[in-house]
Amino acid sequence: MHPRQWMTVHQKGLYCAPADCYIDPMEKVDTAIITHGHADHARPGHKRVIASAPTLDIMRTRYGNDMARQTIALASGHVKALGDAGDPVYLSLVPAGHILGSCQAVLSYRDQRLVISGDYKRRPDPTCPPFEVTPCDVFITEATFGLPVFKHPPIEREIAKLLNSLAVFPHRCHLVGTYALGKCQRVLLALREAGYTKPVYLHGALLRLCSLYQRYGIELGELVAVSDVDDKSTLAGEIVLAPPSALADRWSRSLPEVRTVMASGWMQIRARARQRKAELPLIISDHCDWPELISTLRDVSPQEVWVTHGREDALVYQARTMGFKAQALSLIGYENEDESG
Amino acid sequence: MNAFSDLLEQLYFTGSTNTKAAILKHYIATTPDPDRGWAIAAIAGTLRFDFFKRNTVKKLMLERVDEALFAMSYDYVGEMSETVAHLWPEPATAQSAALPSLSEVVETFRSAKRNEVSGHLQRYLDMMTAAQRWALIKLGTRGLRIGMSARSVKQVLAEYGDKDIQEIEALWHAMMPPYTTLLAYLEGRADKPDISDSVTFHPVMLAHPIDDRVLDNWQPADWQVEHKFDGIRVQLVVTAKGKALFSRTGDDISHAFPDLTDSVDRHMVVDGELLVIHGDKQGMPQVDTFNALQQRLNKKKPAPSLIKSLPAGMIVYDAMSLDGQSLTELPLSQRRTRLEKWFSSVALPRLYLSRTLQADSTAALRQLHEHASQDLAVEGLMIKRKAGQYIPGRPKGEWYKWKRDPLYVDAVVMYAQRGHGNRSSYYSDFTFGAWQGDTLLPIGKAYSGFTDEELKKLDNWVRRHAIGRFGPVREVEKALVVEVAFDAVHPSKRHKSGVALRFPRIHRIRWDKPAAEADTLDIVKSLIERAE
Numbered sequence: 001m002h003p004r005q006w007m008t009v010h011q012k013g014l015y016c017a018p019a020d021c022y023i024d025p026m027e028k029v030d031t032a033i034i035t036h037g038h039a040d041h042a043r044p045g046h047k048r049v050i051a052s053a054p055t056l057d058i059m060r061t062r063y064g065n066d067m068a069r070q071t072i073a074l075a076s077g078h079v080k081a082l083g084d085a086g087d088p089v090y091l092s093l094v095p096a097g098h099i100l101g102s103c104q105a106v107l108s109y110r111d112q113r114l115v116i117s118g119d120y121k122r123r124p125d126p127t128c129p130p131f132e133v134t135p136c137d138v139f140i141t142e143a144t145f146g147l148p149v150f151k152h153p154p155i156e157r158e159i160a161k162l163l164n165s166l167a168v169f170p171h172r173c174h175l176v177g178t179y180a181l182g183k184c185q186r187v188l189l190a191l192r193e194a195g196y197t198k199p200v201y202l203h204g205a206l207l208r209l210c211s212l213y214q215r216y217g218i219e220l221g222e223l224v225a226v227s228d229v230d231d232k233s234t235l236a237g238e239i240v241l242a243p244p245s246a247l248a249d250r251w252s253r254s255l256p257e258v259r260t261v262m263a264s265g266w267m268q269i270r271a272r273a274r275q276r277k278a279e280l281p282l283i284i285s286d287h288c289d290w291p292e293l294i295s296t297l298r299d300v301s302p303q304e305v306w307v308t309h310g311r312e313d314a315l316v317y318q319a320r321t322m323g324f325k326a327q328a329l330s331l332i333g334y335e336n337e338d339e340s341g
Numbered sequence: 342m343n344a345f346s347d348l349l350e351q352l353y354f355t356g357s358t359n360t361k362a363a364i365l366k367h368y369i370a371t372t373p374d375p376d377r378g379w380a381i382a383a384i385a386g387t388l389r390f391d392f393f394k395r396n397t398v399k400k401l402m403l404e405r406v407d408e409a410l411f412a413m414s415y416d417y418v419g420e421m422s423e424t425v426a427h428l429w430p431e432p433a434t435a436q437s438a439a440l441p442s443l444s445e446v447v448e449t450f451r452s453a454k455r456n457e458v459s460g461h462l463q464r465y466l467d468m469m470t471a472a473q474r475w476a477l478i479k480l481g482t483r484g485l486r487i488g489m490s491a492r493s494v495k496q497v498l499a500e501y502g503d504k505d506i507q508e509i510e511a512l513w514h515a516m517m518p519p520y521t522t523l524l525a526y527l528e529g530r531a532d533k534p535d536i537s538d539s540v541t542f543h544p545v546m547l548a549h550p551i552d553d554r555v556l557d558n559w560q561p562a563d564w565q566v567e568h569k570f571d572g573i574r575v576q577l578v579v580t581a582k583g584k585a586l587f588s589r590t591g592d593d594i595s596h597a598f599p600d601l602t603d604s605v606d607r608h609m610v611v612d613g614e615l616l617v618i619h620g621d622k623q624g625m626p627q628v629d630t631f632n633a634l635q636q637r638l639n640k641k642k643p644a645p646s647l648i649k650s651l652p653a654g655m656i657v658y659d660a661m662s663l664d665g666q667s668l669t670e671l672p673l674s675q676r677r678t679r680l681e682k683w684f685s686s687v688a689l690p691r692l693y694l695s696r697t698l699q700a701d702s703t704a705a706l707r708q709l710h711e712h713a714s715q716d717l718a719v720e721g722l723m724i725k726r727k728a729g730q731y732i733p734g735r736p737k738g739e740w741y742k743w744k745r746d747p748l749y750v751d752a753v754v755m756y757a758q759r760g761h762g763n764r765s766s767y768y769s770d771f772t773f774g775a776w777q778g779d780t781l782l783p784i785g786k787a788y789s790g791f792t793d794e795e796l797k798k799l800d801n802w803v804r805r806h807a808i809g810r811f812g813p814v815r816e817v818e819k820a821l822v823v824e825v826a827f828d829a830v831h832p833s834k835r836h837k838s839g840v841a842l843r844f845p846r847i848h849r850i851r852w853d854k855p856a857a858e859a860d861t862l863d864i865v866k867s868l869i870e871r872a873e
Contacts (some may be wrong), residue, residue, distance in 0.1 A: 025729065279354050314414070
């Protein structure tokens with residue numbers, strides 16, 4: 001049976017009727033499949049949540065242990081039957097390469113298979129296993145950076161810009177805006193890989209998720225909470241990571257001669273960087289850029305492409321040009337820019 | 342070109358004015374002539390020619406990218422140069438050829454024949470990074486906006502040469518890029534350039550909006566009161582070397598108004614308002630509306646028939662020099678006396694002396710202000726201190742403008758479009774309409790008047806309530822009411838609603854108000870002023 005008959009867009013989000021569950025719903029529901037832990041996808045208060053173990057841990061870290069009445073951790077490669085036992089929907093989770101724990105949801109019903117990519121990227125990321133190509137009939141892809149202007153440079157080049165700036169402005173505190181989940185840890189790892197061994201200072205809002213990553217065996221090097229530094233003037237010439245919302249906040253005023261840096265895929269667009277008042281924009285993204293979106297369509301090669309949040313129009317147009325049947329799903333509520341990009 | 346691109350990058354992403362100035366000063370001190378002079382011209386906006394047309398850039402781009410994807414990208418990015426900078430394909434093989442210097446680029450395009458421009462542009466774009474491509478296109482189409490005004494560039498030059506900014510201002514419009522003589526003077530390597538008799542723009546004196554404190558302490562004898570005409574501010578310069586009409590920013594607009602410049606030959610630098618004037622009746626100029634002037638402004642070379650039907654004229658209200666004699670250091674009262682005498686002694690068929698108005702108390706002044714709105718060509722009052730010299734810039738306590746009170750209607754948002762520059766990728770341009778029966782007819786467009794915070798909310802609202810798309814324009818549910826402020830309503834044959842608003846802006850967003858309760862077109866039409 002064609003997925004359009006069993007997968008529909010509701011007010012609360014994407015709904016699979018024969019399994020009676022939502023995927024990344026915007027409101028509280030009975031059963032939710034959560035692709036990854038970003039707040040616009042993973043919300044608290046569902047009765048039952050099915051997700052990868054790290055995603056469940058992220059949700060607990062953010063929302064507390066009672067974030068859902070029941071949690072089901074589904075390991076990669078395992079299959080779970082949902083709905084009517086005589087006519088089940090089979091669910092499995094496969095890596096999406098976006099952040100720790102991020103997965104694509106693979107749903108099979110009768111003779112058809114549908115893959116919901118969630119957010120994903122194709123670049124190597126030491127914090128999570130790479131995106132796995134899963135053949136399917138319908139592929140639902142995100143389109144956060146779904147315009148040909150988006151071409152992300154290698155992360156090494158962007159980190160080099162930061163280290164170069166530290167050398168040019170050794171007296172200035174480099175305050176880097178990073179999303180708390182994923183971007184922060186990826187920037188830390190890239191700094192370490194570039195040979196930066198000094199302690200990195202963190203805004204309080206980033207601490208718990210970094211500890212969680214460390215518990216998963218991801219080495220982030222020496223981290224110090226800014227609140228533990230008595231004399232803030234010693235942070236001159238150091239790297240401080242903070243959530244983007246804290247960049248222009250009163251919090252940052254205690255730091256010495258701040259140079260505002262922002263790490264996000266949006267930084268490629270000048271006006272966006274200026275809207276953030278970033279003096280040094282770093283183009284570091286946890287999503288696909290345009291060439292990767294296109295090569296993913298080619299790799300997955302589904303019968304049909306459905307495009308969700310982001311620049312849907314352009315990707316639908318491109319998919320059709322490539323010969324796919326394609327349509328935009330109008331899912332409102334994703335793409336909270338304080339959370340991802 | 343490398344250093345220039347780096348300079349722009351640094352300036353673009355630096356917020357603080359002082360740091361920007363320091364960056365530019367450092368660039369000027371460390372960059373040779375003529376590169377630095379061209380950079381100064383690019384930033385101050387004084388380049389005299391386009392290297393290439395936007396359309397040339399677009400054509401080259403469309404040879405390399407799908408047209409629909411280009412349009413969607415441009416719509417999102419909100420700026421042509423940046424869109425092209427990102428979309429331009431990276432050359433397959435690494436380019437080892439060194440980038441040409443800024444002055445080489447300028448010379449290449451300046452000396453290029455028309456059919457060579459596209460080839461040069463393509464060759465340069467192929468050898469550049471995205472940031473450099475952006476700099477080149479911005480430079481070549483004279484669209485550079487890096488948050489640095491001509492005034493701040495002059496300030497940097499003044500500091501660089503340890504001179505007073507007034508001195509730079511006075512010299513500025515007589516100097517030409519790449520400013521080698523000016524820089525030589527600033528560096529003490531040459532004498533001060535002689536600019537007497539040159540046909541150049543003289544920086545003008547500007548007014549502050551009136552405030553109640555000024556009105557409360559207003560002494561009638563100390564002030565000159567005039568109408569504020571609804572045209573554009575211009576300066577007419579005639580010297581032994583020639584004549585020119587300048588806009589208030591110093592753009593030479595003589596070519597569009599030959600009827601005005603041909604009508605004068607006495608030497609002068611006069612300050613006034615450019616308007617369409619149909620002769621005079623008993624000494625009173627018959628001034629047409631701003632709409633009429635707009636038709637002349639849009640034509641670079643007006644046809645004789647247009648000149649005849651909409652003749653240009655100027656209402657003169659001040660003089661910086663008359664018959665070669667500078668008046669700027671005289672008080673306004675004396676400049677005015679000279680101007681009156683001069684007007685009575687010479688025949689100037691297209692120039693009219695601005696009338697002074699009498700008000701012997703603040704109450705009388707308020708009454709004048711109320712009545713000022715009855716004349717279609719007037720948008721308020723000008724109040725000037727009689728004892729003041731002519732001081733370029735916006736000196737405090739000298740000149741005040743008192744615009745007529747705005748009008749308001751509640752209108753319904755119908756369409757939204759993304760903004761440009763700072764507002765790139767936000768829906769910030771709104772078309773709104775008024776009710777006629779149960780249909781809405783668009784009455785205007787506004788893209789200002791709201792805070793950044795409100796902009797975000799509006800943008801979010803548009804995304805959630807979009808119901809259709811016409812190219813870059815989103816149609817939205819007819820559910821949001823905005824209170825629109827504007828200066829006047831004119832009848833218009835070009836709009837289906839039959840009205841055109843002058844300077845509409847969003848005054849308040851009425852999140853609370855149901856669309857059905859917005860104003861009707863009849864109410865809007867009732868605000869049209871009847872010409873007497």
